[in-house]
Amino acid sequence: MKFKSRFAGLGAILALGVVAGAAFAQDKPVAGEVKEGSLKGKTLTLVSYGGIYQDGQAAALKEFVDKSGVKLLNDGPTEIAKLQAQVESGNVTWDVVDTDDLPPYVYCGKLFQKLDLTKLDVSKIPEGQVGECSVPAMNYGVVLMYNTEKYKDNPPKSWADFFDTAKFPGVRGIDGSGSPTGGLLEQALKVTGGDPKAMTVADIDKAIDVVRKLGPDTIFWKTGAESQQLAESGEADMLMMWTGRAMTAVKNGAKYAPAWQDWLVVMDQMTIPVGVKDTDASYALLNAYLGKHAQEVLAEQTSYTPINSDAQPKVDASVAAFLTNTPDRQKQGYKQNFKFWVPNFAAAQEKWSALMAGN
Numbered sequence: 001m002k003f004k005s006r007f008a009g010l011g012a013i014l015a016l017g018v019v020a021g022a023a024f025a026q027d028k029p030v031a032g033e034v035k036e037g038s039l040k041g042k043t044l045t046l047v048s049y050g051g052i053y054q055d056g057q058a059a060a061l062k063e064f065v066d067k068s069g070v071k072l073l074n075d076g077p078t079e080i081a082k083l084q085a086q087v088e089s090g091n092v093t094w095d096v097v098d099t100d101d102l103p104p105y106v107y108c109g110k111l112f113q114k115l116d117l118t119k120l121d122v123s124k125i126p127e128g129q130v131g132e133c134s135v136p137a138m139n140y141g142v143v144l145m146y147n148t149e150k151y152k153d154n155p156p157k158s159w160a161d162f163f164d165t166a167k168f169p170g171v172r173g174i175d176g177s178g179s180p181t182g183g184l185l186e187q188a189l190k191v192t193g194g195d196p197k198a199m200t201v202a203d204i205d206k207a208i209d210v211v212r213k214l215g216p217d218t219i220f221w222k223t224g225a226e227s228q229q230l231a232e233s234g235e236a237d238m239l240m241m242w243t244g245r246a247m248t249a250v251k252n253g254a255k256y257a258p259a260w261q262d263w264l265v266v267m268d269q270m271t272i273p274v275g276v277k278d279t280d281a282s283y284a285l286l287n288a289y290l291g292k293h294a295q296e297v298l299a300e301q302t303s304y305t306p307i308n309s310d311a312q313p314k315v316d317a318s319v320a321a322f323l324t325n326t327p328d329r330q331k332q333g334y335k336q337n338f339k340f341w342v343p344n345f346a347a348a349q350e351k352w353s354a355l356m357a358g359n
Contacts, residue, residue, distance in 0.1 A: 046097075188211055262334040
């Protein structure tokens with residue numbers, strides 16, 4: 001009798017465990033989903049970089065806004081100094097912040113919260129793209145574009161060719177819009193025989209010297225629009241370009257083609273600042289943004305590559321040709337050595353700024 005009683009008690013405990021497990025499974029977040037009316041009466045502020053991109057993000061989050069009942073405000077552009085002032089004052093008004101790729105690593109735990117991944121569904125994000133303090137906002141690339149009329153049957157195939165002015169003479173165009181591009185400097189270092197996986201601070205000088213030796217006719221473009229204009233006018237023979245700008249230039253008739261080998265993997269990052277007033281609401285927005293439908297809308301509105309592997313945006317062939325999430329493109333992509341650049345970012349910035357100033 002005691003045996004049966006104990007067995008029955010055990011059965012009851014197991015049954016409760018099954019029910020609890022089922023409830024837990026139901027509560028597990030699913031990317032793109034939000035409970036009806038769950039944020040009614042609340043306000044969230046999304047901070048990003050404006051223009052078509054931020055408009056696309058707002059469109060991607062419309063379903064989330066309509067279903068949750070939240071009021072979504074947009075602010076920007078993202079500025080680390082402004083965020084730092086908010087965090088230090090204890091008055092954080094930005095709830096989710098879109099940043100460049102390095103800041104969430106440089107300021108993880110200081111300005112950006114370490115993410116609780118039990119509150120997010122990151123199962124559809126490409127491998128290696130979830131950081132301790134960030135998830136990708138979208139993917140794009142920096143790609144080597146070359147003038148097909150100049151190089152004809154002997155086009156450049158890699159960044160090594162980009163730096164080889166003897167074999168491939170011509171004007172180069174390089175991103176001089178702000179911070180140095182770590183991936184480009186790593187490719188420059190490889191030209192010297194250096195190993196990007198074992199970089200030292202001295203290697204930054206070696207890499208920058210490779211860029212400097214391209215010559216005085218090198219054009220350091222300051223905006224994406226300028227890089228596009230350089231392609232459409234044919235003023236530069238080889239260009240490092242953001243894939244979106246490269247795509248638009250080709251659509252506009254630029255006689256340029258991409259050399260995809262070792263295209264530089266770039267992503268904006270989505271983060272939650274330290275000290276937000278409603279962390280759970282910020283997580284809800286972030287999780288909605290990662291959904292299949294949201295990412296399809298984002299890609300269709302902006303031509304950026306979606307970060308949900310199930311997303312199938314309806315885009316024309318010219319856009320599809322520059323999306324970076326196909327198996328072939330993923331194999332060809334080159335990811336910079338984040339472990340090196342995070343602690344050495346300030347040193348790299350100082351040395352790169354000196355180059356930009358002509359020193």
